[in-house]
Amino acid sequence: MVCKIEMCDCNVIHQEIVEAVKEQIPEDNRISVIAEFYKIFSDSTKLKILWALDISEMCVCDLAVLVNVTKSAISHQLKILKEANLVKFRKEGKNVYYSLSDNCVKEIIEKGVIHTLNKM
Amino acid sequence: MVCKIEMCDCNVIHQEIVEAVKEQIPEDNRISVIAEFYKIFSDSTKLKILWALDISEMCVCDLAVLVNVTKSAISHQLKILKEANLVKFRKEGKNVYYSLSDNCVKEIIEKGVIHTLNKM
């Protein structure tokens, strides 16, 4: 029972299982969107920014000092966090103050934290 | 009040806030471990493998067909998932059958799924 998908380099061992799983699994678009979302938390800098903002509103300069990278780096990452609707900001004079757009961020990373910190 | 950290390219605007956040935020090691953990879910292939294994035990060949990549690619990714203690396996003849090591994986990604799928 040879694989019907051309680029595959192997036979299907259990056709029925593959078919069944294919029906139940989310489509590729959705998988990608979810992966995309988790990509944000997979970067130490972004994670640190989010964690910091969960503690206190902060400006770009403060975040740069805290994370120990350039303001530019922080600004680039904040842009990504903005696009993901995870942070919001308010301008005050020369400063721009960032904060979490909603407080579910901590909840989201909670599961992962529990899972990882148990092993340290 | 100039920044005391050498590699920083800016002044500290709010010294007190930075100090306070520095005390409350987890240390870099921990942040990195958490980020490392989420890195697993940030890859479509790994996510699809985990999701599939949550539905049914599968062998490498089946997974390759399902995900539409080479057996080699699957094997490499499974190695990473093994090292993260997310999957376990049993050998039967020429085949190696993989399954989730515990069923909290679905729970872990649940939060992210809710957060992302609401916007599709």
Next chain:
DNA sequence: ATTATAGTTGAATGCGTATTCAATTGTCAA
């Protein structure tokens, strides 16, 4: 107006990693 500082932006760089290919191991069947 001029200077200084906060923040943003785009280009360039470098690193991490997912994938493929080729070679190898292990197991079963003939």
Next chain:
DNA sequence: TTGACAATTGAATACGCATTCAACTATAAT
């Protein structure tokens, strides 16, 4: 023991992305 196939492994490749640098905008103070 030989051939076929599942799975693993290491090397090579290619791509994505985080960071820095440099240039620019914007705002405030003198």
